[in-house]
Amino acid sequence: xxxxxxxxxxxxxxxxxxxxxxxxxxxxxxxxxxxxxxxxxxxxxxxxxxxxxxxxxxxxxxxxxxxxxxxxxxxxxxxxxxxxxxxxxxxxxxxxxxxxxxxxxxxxxxxxxxxxxxxxxxxxxxxxxxxxxxxxxxxxxxxxxxxxxxxxxxxx
Numbered sequence: 394x395x396x397x398x399x400x401x402x403x404x405x406x407x408x409x410x411x412x413x414x415x416x417x418x419x420x421x422x423x424x425x426x427x428x429x430x431x432x433x434x435x436x437x438x439x440x441x442x443x444x445x446x447x448x449x450x451x452x453x454x455x456x457x458x459x460x461x462x463x464x465x466x467x468x469x470x471x472x473x474x475x476x477x478x479x480x481x482x483x484x485x486x487x488x489x490x491x492x493x494x495x496x497x498x499x500x501x502x503x504x505x506x507x508x509x510x511x512x513x514x515x516x517x518x519x520x521x522x523x524x525x526x527x528x529x530x531x532x533x534x535x536x537x538x539x540x541x542x543x544x545x546x547x548x549x
Contacts, residue, residue: 398532401430401523406437420453420515424522424532426461462531484529500538
């Protein structure tokens with residue numbers, strides 16, 4: 394199985410589907426805590442619309458909230474962003490404390506085999522969250538924890 398990561402920002406419905414198709418994604422793994430994105434241009438990423446869009450493309454949708462960062466960890470990253478004059482959309486990196494805690498508190502309880510079992514016969518699975526840059530998002534940490542081969546990021 395190949396892993397691809399993908400964010401929401403920078404896509405519209407057409408370019409998003411094209412990115413998934415260009416990477417032969419057959420299984421979509423939503424790693425968000427809340428399945429919504431602010432801004433009318435990203436309304437298609439809200440749960441029901443996203444699930445319908447993927448179903449139309451015959452791409453299986455899986456939601457795994459236990460791989461989302463807890464609220465206190467999101468708050469830690471937001472404080473770091475603000476201290477650096479950034480926002481979640483302009484973030485250039487994850488805080489070292491965020492990475493350490495995510496690895497300990499989330500990935501430390503992560504069962505890689507159970508995750509792989511949930512993916513079943515997936516050939517190409519896309520790990521999804523909202524940030525454009527994978528290095529600025531927890532999906533990159535999940536991808537590294539899962540990777541047995543190459544991980545690719547689909548970009549707008």
